Amino acid sequence: MSMIPRSLACLGPHGFHQLAYWEWPGPPGARTVLCVHGLTRNGRDFDALATALSAEHRVICPDFPGRGASDWLSHPGDYGYPLYLADMAALIARLDVETLDWVGTSMGGLTGMLLAAQPAAPIRRLVVNDIGPLIAREGLTRIGGYVGRDPSFTDAAALEATLRQIAAGFGPLSDAQWRHLAAISTRRKPDGSLGFAYDPRIGDAFREAPAEDIDLWASWEAISCPTLVLRGGESDLLRAADARAMTERGPRARLVEFPGIGHAPALMDAGQIAVIRDFLLG
Numbered sequence: 001m002s003m004i005p006r007s008l009a010c011l012g013p014h015g016f017h018q019l020a021y022w023e024w025p026g027p028p029g030a031r032t033v034l035c036v037h038g039l040t041r042n043g044r045d046f047d048a049l050a051t052a053l054s055a056e057h058r059v060i061c062p063d064f065p066g067r068g069a070s071d072w073l074s075h076p077g078d079y080g081y082p083l084y085l086a087d088m089a090a091l092i093a094r095l096d097v098e099t100l101d102w103v104g105t106s107m108g109g110l111t112g113m114l115l116a117a118q119p120a121a122p123i124r125r126l127v128v129n130d131i132g133p134l135i136a137r138e139g140l141t142r143i144g145g146y147v148g149r150d151p152s153f154t155d156a157a158a159l160e161a162t163l164r165q166i167a168a169g170f171g172p173l174s175d176a177q178w179r180h181l182a183a184i185s186t187r188r189k190p191d192g193s194l195g196f197a198y199d200p201r202i203g204d205a206f207r208e209a210p211a212e213d214i215d216l217w218a219s220w221e222a223i224s225c226p227t228l229v230l231r232g233g234e235s236d237l238l239r240a241a242d243a244r245a246m247t248e249r250g251p252r253a254r255l256v257e258f259p260g261i262g263h264a265p266a267l268m269d270a271g272q273i274a275v276i277r278d279f280l281l282g
Contacts, residue, residue, distance in 0.1 A: 003050070005069070008094050010087045012065075012078050019087050020069035021062035024054035031124075032100040033280060035061045036088070036108030038264060040147055040198050042068030044184035045105070048177075048268040053277060057101075062091055064107075066199035068184070076201035084111050092122055101280050105129040106237070106264050110216070117222035126227045127276055128253070130264035132238045132246050133220035137213050139237030139263060148203020152193040159186055159194050169232060169262025177268050220250040227253035228279045230272070232261035254279070 004023045009016045022043050033053055035046040043061030050059040063070040065087065066079055073079060088111060092100065102123045104112035109128040116123040146166050153159040160182035167181070187197040227250075231243045246253045256275050258265050265272055 003047070007069075008091055010065075010090050012073065012083050012086070014073070014075045014078060017065055017071040017073060019062060019065065019071075019091065021060055021091065022050070023061075024050045024057075024059040026054045026056065026058040030056060030058045031280075032058045032060060032095055032097045034088075034092070034095075034100055034102050035059060036102065036104040036111055037061075037064065037067070038106030038108055039143065039202070040067070040196065041105070042184060042197060044068065045181070046103075046267065047180070047184075049103070049273055049276065052273045053280070056277075056281065060091070060095060062088070066202045068197055072199040072201075076199070076204045079199075079202045080205055081111065081114060085114060088115060098122060099124040101125040101127070103127040103129065103267075103276060104131075105267065106131045110135075113216065113219055113223065116225055116227075117219040121225070123225055125280055125282075126223065126225055126251070127230065127279060128227065128246075129230045129267065130232050130235050130238050132229065132242050133216040133250075134239075134242045134245075135214040135216075136237055136239050136242075139235070140214070142236060144203075144207055148200050148207060150195055150200040152189060152191075152195055154193060156182060156186065156194065159196070163196075169234070169236075169264065170266040171232070171258070171261035171269070173266060173268060177266070181266075217249070220246065223251045225251060226279075226282075227251040228276070229253045229255045230265055230267075230275070231255065231257045232263055232265050233257050233259040234262040235264070237263045 008019045010019045042063045046061045099122045102112040109131040189195050247255050
Protein backbone atom coordinates (compact mmCIF):
# COMPACT_ATOMS: atom_id res chain seq x y z
CA MET A 1 0.00 0.00 0.00
CA SER A 2 1.25 3.49 -0.79
CA MET A 3 2.29 6.20 1.64
CA ILE A 4 -0.42 8.33 3.29
CA PRO A 5 0.39 11.87 4.56
CA ARG A 6 -1.10 12.67 7.97
CA SER A 7 -0.72 15.31 10.70
CA LEU A 8 -1.31 15.74 14.42
CA ALA A 9 -1.77 18.85 16.57
CA CYS A 10 0.83 18.78 19.37
CA LEU A 11 1.04 21.15 22.33
CA GLY A 12 4.32 22.90 23.08
CA PRO A 13 5.26 25.64 25.55
CA HIS A 14 3.93 28.37 23.22
CA GLY A 15 0.82 26.80 21.74
CA PHE A 16 -0.07 24.06 19.30
CA HIS A 17 1.89 23.08 16.21
CA GLN A 18 1.14 20.61 13.44
CA LEU A 19 3.35 17.54 13.38
CA ALA A 20 3.40 15.93 9.92
CA TYR A 21 3.93 12.21 9.57
CA TRP A 22 3.87 9.66 6.79
CA GLU A 23 2.13 6.31 7.13
CA TRP A 24 2.56 3.04 5.26
CA PRO A 25 -0.42 1.03 6.67
CA GLY A 26 0.99 -2.46 6.08
CA PRO A 27 -1.08 -5.64 6.45
CA PRO A 28 -4.10 -5.75 8.80
CA GLY A 29 -2.98 -6.18 12.40
CA ALA A 30 0.67 -5.52 11.59
CA ARG A 31 3.08 -4.34 14.28
CA THR A 32 3.91 -0.62 14.19
CA VAL A 33 7.41 0.69 13.50
CA LEU A 34 8.27 4.34 14.10
CA CYS A 35 11.18 5.61 11.94
CA VAL A 36 12.63 8.87 13.25
CA HIS A 37 15.11 11.08 11.40
CA GLY A 38 18.19 13.13 12.24
CA LEU A 39 18.79 16.78 13.10
CA THR A 40 18.32 18.48 9.72
CA ARG A 41 16.50 15.70 7.88
CA ASN A 42 12.84 14.60 7.69
CA GLY A 43 10.66 11.49 7.69
CA ARG A 44 10.83 11.03 3.93
CA ASP A 45 14.43 9.87 4.37
CA PHE A 46 12.90 6.50 5.20
CA ASP A 47 10.87 6.05 2.00
CA ALA A 48 12.94 3.06 0.86
CA LEU A 49 13.07 1.46 4.32
CA ALA A 50 9.36 2.05 4.95
CA THR A 51 8.38 0.60 1.59
CA ALA A 52 10.38 -2.54 2.34
CA LEU A 53 9.17 -2.91 5.92
CA SER A 54 5.53 -2.26 5.02
CA ALA A 55 5.25 -5.77 3.59
CA GLU A 56 5.03 -6.92 7.23
CA HIS A 57 4.71 -3.77 9.35
CA ARG A 58 2.74 -0.59 9.72
CA VAL A 59 5.40 2.10 9.32
CA ILE A 60 5.17 5.68 10.62
CA CYS A 61 7.76 8.34 9.70
CA PRO A 62 7.27 11.73 11.41
CA ASP A 63 8.84 15.08 10.57
CA PHE A 64 10.16 16.69 13.73
CA PRO A 65 8.92 20.28 14.25
CA GLY A 66 10.80 22.70 12.03
CA ARG A 67 11.53 20.03 9.44
CA GLY A 68 9.84 18.76 6.31
CA ALA A 69 6.09 19.35 6.31
CA SER A 70 5.78 20.04 10.05
CA ASP A 71 5.21 23.53 11.42
CA TRP A 72 8.10 25.77 12.32
CA LEU A 73 7.95 26.78 15.99
CA SER A 74 7.30 30.39 16.94
CA HIS A 75 10.01 30.28 19.64
CA PRO A 76 13.29 28.68 18.51
CA GLY A 77 14.21 27.94 22.12
CA ASP A 78 11.51 25.26 22.07
CA TYR A 79 13.50 23.14 19.62
CA GLY A 80 14.91 20.48 21.93
CA TYR A 81 14.40 17.06 23.44
CA PRO A 82 11.65 17.95 25.96
CA LEU A 83 9.38 19.00 23.09
CA TYR A 84 10.52 16.17 20.78
CA LEU A 85 9.81 13.57 23.46
CA ALA A 86 6.39 15.07 24.18
CA ASP A 87 5.53 15.12 20.46
CA MET A 88 6.56 11.50 20.03
CA ALA A 89 4.49 10.48 23.08
CA ALA A 90 1.48 12.26 21.55
CA LEU A 91 2.08 10.53 18.22
CA ILE A 92 2.30 7.12 19.90
CA ALA A 93 -1.01 7.85 21.61
CA ARG A 94 -2.52 8.80 18.23
CA LEU A 95 -1.34 5.50 16.76
CA ASP A 96 -3.38 3.61 19.40
CA VAL A 97 -0.83 0.86 20.07
CA GLU A 98 0.41 -0.49 23.39
CA THR A 99 3.92 -1.16 22.06
CA LEU A 100 5.88 -0.40 18.92
CA ASP A 101 9.35 -0.71 17.45
CA TRP A 102 11.64 2.30 16.94
CA VAL A 103 14.23 2.97 14.25
CA GLY A 104 16.10 6.22 14.88
CA THR A 105 18.91 7.88 12.95
CA SER A 106 21.20 10.23 14.89
CA MET A 107 18.88 12.66 16.75
CA GLY A 108 16.00 10.25 16.12
CA GLY A 109 18.08 7.53 17.74
CA LEU A 110 18.77 9.70 20.76
CA THR A 111 15.07 10.43 21.10
CA GLY A 112 14.38 6.70 21.01
CA MET A 113 17.07 6.03 23.62
CA LEU A 114 15.63 8.67 25.95
CA LEU A 115 12.11 7.24 25.55
CA ALA A 116 13.22 3.63 25.92
CA ALA A 117 15.01 4.56 29.16
CA GLN A 118 11.74 5.67 30.78
CA PRO A 119 9.85 3.33 33.12
CA ALA A 120 7.12 1.35 31.31
CA ALA A 121 8.32 2.64 27.93
CA PRO A 122 6.25 1.32 24.99
CA ILE A 123 9.28 0.52 22.81
CA ARG A 124 9.50 -3.22 22.13
CA ARG A 125 12.64 -3.23 19.94
CA LEU A 126 15.03 -0.33 19.40
CA VAL A 127 17.29 0.33 16.41
CA VAL A 128 19.83 3.12 16.92
CA ASN A 129 21.54 4.33 13.74
CA ASP A 130 25.00 5.85 14.23
CA ILE A 131 24.49 7.51 17.58
CA GLY A 132 25.18 6.46 21.13
CA PRO A 133 25.25 7.56 24.75
CA LEU A 134 28.66 9.21 24.28
CA ILE A 135 28.46 11.66 21.39
CA ALA A 136 31.86 12.68 20.05
CA ARG A 137 32.80 16.36 20.13
CA GLU A 138 34.44 16.07 16.70
CA GLY A 139 31.17 15.10 15.04
CA LEU A 140 29.23 17.76 16.90
CA THR A 141 31.72 20.39 15.74
CA ARG A 142 31.37 19.25 12.11
CA ILE A 143 27.57 19.37 12.24
CA GLY A 144 27.68 22.75 13.95
CA GLY A 145 29.57 24.05 10.94
CA TYR A 146 26.49 23.78 8.72
CA VAL A 147 23.35 23.33 10.82
CA GLY A 148 21.24 26.46 10.91
CA ARG A 149 22.78 28.02 7.83
CA ASP A 150 20.23 28.92 5.19
CA PRO A 151 21.87 28.94 1.77
CA SER A 152 19.80 29.79 -1.30
CA PHE A 153 20.02 27.89 -4.57
CA THR A 154 18.93 28.87 -8.04
CA ASP A 155 18.02 25.35 -9.06
CA ALA A 156 17.66 21.77 -7.82
CA ALA A 157 21.05 20.71 -9.20
CA ALA A 158 22.88 23.27 -7.07
CA LEU A 159 21.02 22.20 -3.94
CA GLU A 160 21.76 18.54 -4.66
CA ALA A 161 25.46 19.28 -5.14
CA THR A 162 25.65 20.92 -1.70
CA LEU A 163 23.64 18.10 -0.12
CA ARG A 164 26.06 15.54 -1.57
CA GLN A 165 28.89 17.43 0.09
CA ILE A 166 27.44 17.89 3.58
CA ALA A 167 25.82 14.42 3.60
CA ALA A 168 28.76 12.51 2.11
CA GLY A 169 28.78 10.31 5.20
CA PHE A 170 25.50 8.74 4.10
CA GLY A 171 27.54 6.39 1.95
CA PRO A 172 27.80 5.49 -1.73
CA LEU A 173 24.34 6.31 -3.06
CA SER A 174 23.13 6.17 -6.65
CA ASP A 175 22.33 9.32 -8.63
CA ALA A 176 18.64 8.45 -8.32
CA GLN A 177 18.94 8.15 -4.52
CA TRP A 178 20.70 11.52 -4.25
CA ARG A 179 18.02 13.10 -6.44
CA HIS A 180 15.34 11.68 -4.15
CA LEU A 181 17.06 12.96 -1.00
CA ALA A 182 17.48 16.39 -2.59
CA ALA A 183 13.84 16.51 -3.69
CA ILE A 184 12.53 15.75 -0.20
CA SER A 185 15.02 18.22 1.31
CA THR A 186 13.85 21.26 -0.65
CA ARG A 187 11.62 24.20 0.24
CA ARG A 188 10.68 27.18 -1.92
CA LYS A 189 11.62 30.52 -0.37
CA PRO A 190 9.51 33.67 -0.71
CA ASP A 191 11.94 35.12 -3.26
CA GLY A 192 11.56 32.04 -5.46
CA SER A 193 14.94 30.51 -4.67
CA LEU A 194 15.36 27.05 -3.17
CA GLY A 195 16.49 26.24 0.36
CA PHE A 196 16.75 23.22 2.60
CA ALA A 197 13.46 22.03 4.12
CA TYR A 198 14.09 23.01 7.73
CA ASP A 199 13.85 26.05 9.96
CA PRO A 200 17.37 27.55 10.16
CA ARG A 201 16.69 28.36 13.81
CA ILE A 202 16.92 24.67 14.77
CA GLY A 203 20.65 25.32 14.91
CA ASP A 204 20.47 28.10 17.52
CA ALA A 205 20.61 25.90 20.62
CA PHE A 206 22.97 23.49 18.90
CA ARG A 207 25.55 26.19 18.23
CA GLU A 208 25.21 27.65 21.71
CA ALA A 209 26.04 24.33 23.39
CA PRO A 210 29.65 23.86 24.54
CA ALA A 211 31.85 21.90 22.12
CA GLU A 212 32.43 18.82 24.25
CA ASP A 213 31.43 15.17 24.35
CA ILE A 214 27.85 14.53 25.49
CA ASP A 215 27.49 11.71 28.05
CA LEU A 216 24.14 9.90 28.25
CA TRP A 217 25.36 6.57 29.65
CA ALA A 218 22.90 6.78 32.54
CA SER A 219 20.03 6.66 30.05
CA TRP A 220 21.64 3.79 28.14
CA GLU A 221 21.99 1.78 31.34
CA ALA A 222 18.22 2.15 31.93
CA ILE A 223 17.23 0.56 28.59
CA SER A 224 16.14 -3.08 28.77
CA CYS A 225 14.46 -3.81 25.41
CA PRO A 226 16.32 -5.71 22.64
CA THR A 227 18.49 -3.16 20.86
CA LEU A 228 20.41 -3.03 17.59
CA VAL A 229 23.15 -0.47 17.00
CA LEU A 230 24.15 0.41 13.46
CA ARG A 231 27.42 2.25 12.87
CA GLY A 232 29.07 3.77 9.85
CA GLY A 233 32.61 2.42 9.89
CA GLU A 234 34.01 5.93 9.38
CA SER A 235 31.59 7.71 11.73
CA ASP A 236 32.88 10.75 13.61
CA LEU A 237 29.83 10.89 15.91
CA LEU A 238 29.73 7.30 17.19
CA ARG A 239 33.29 6.15 17.82
CA ALA A 240 34.17 2.48 17.42
CA ALA A 241 35.12 1.99 21.08
CA ASP A 242 31.90 3.62 22.26
CA ALA A 243 29.84 1.41 19.95
CA ARG A 244 31.55 -1.68 21.36
CA ALA A 245 30.80 -0.47 24.88
CA MET A 246 27.11 -0.30 23.92
CA THR A 247 27.21 -4.09 23.43
CA GLU A 248 28.53 -4.58 26.98
CA ARG A 249 26.40 -2.12 28.97
CA GLY A 250 22.69 -1.41 29.38
CA PRO A 251 20.69 -3.50 26.87
CA ARG A 252 23.91 -5.16 25.60
CA ALA A 253 23.01 -4.27 22.05
CA ARG A 254 23.86 -6.16 18.92
CA LEU A 255 26.28 -4.10 16.79
CA VAL A 256 26.46 -4.05 12.98
CA GLU A 257 29.03 -1.82 11.26
CA PHE A 258 28.95 -0.77 7.61
CA PRO A 259 32.46 -0.16 6.26
CA GLY A 260 33.25 2.87 4.14
CA ILE A 261 30.31 4.89 5.47
CA GLY A 262 30.38 7.85 7.87
CA HIS A 263 27.55 9.57 9.69
CA ALA A 264 25.05 8.21 9.10
CA PRO A 265 24.14 5.14 7.03
CA ALA A 266 21.25 6.26 4.80
CA LEU A 267 19.33 2.97 5.26
CA MET A 268 18.50 2.97 1.55
CA ASP A 269 20.74 0.04 0.69
CA ALA A 270 19.17 -3.43 0.46
CA GLY A 271 21.78 -4.89 2.81
CA GLN A 272 21.19 -2.24 5.48
CA ILE A 273 17.42 -2.66 5.17
CA ALA A 274 17.74 -6.44 5.52
CA VAL A 275 19.66 -6.07 8.81
CA ILE A 276 16.85 -3.95 10.26
CA ARG A 277 14.06 -6.15 8.91
CA ASP A 278 15.64 -9.32 10.32
CA PHE A 279 16.08 -7.70 13.74
CA LEU A 280 12.48 -6.46 13.90
CA LEU A 281 11.15 -9.85 12.88
CA GLY A 282 13.41 -11.69 15.33
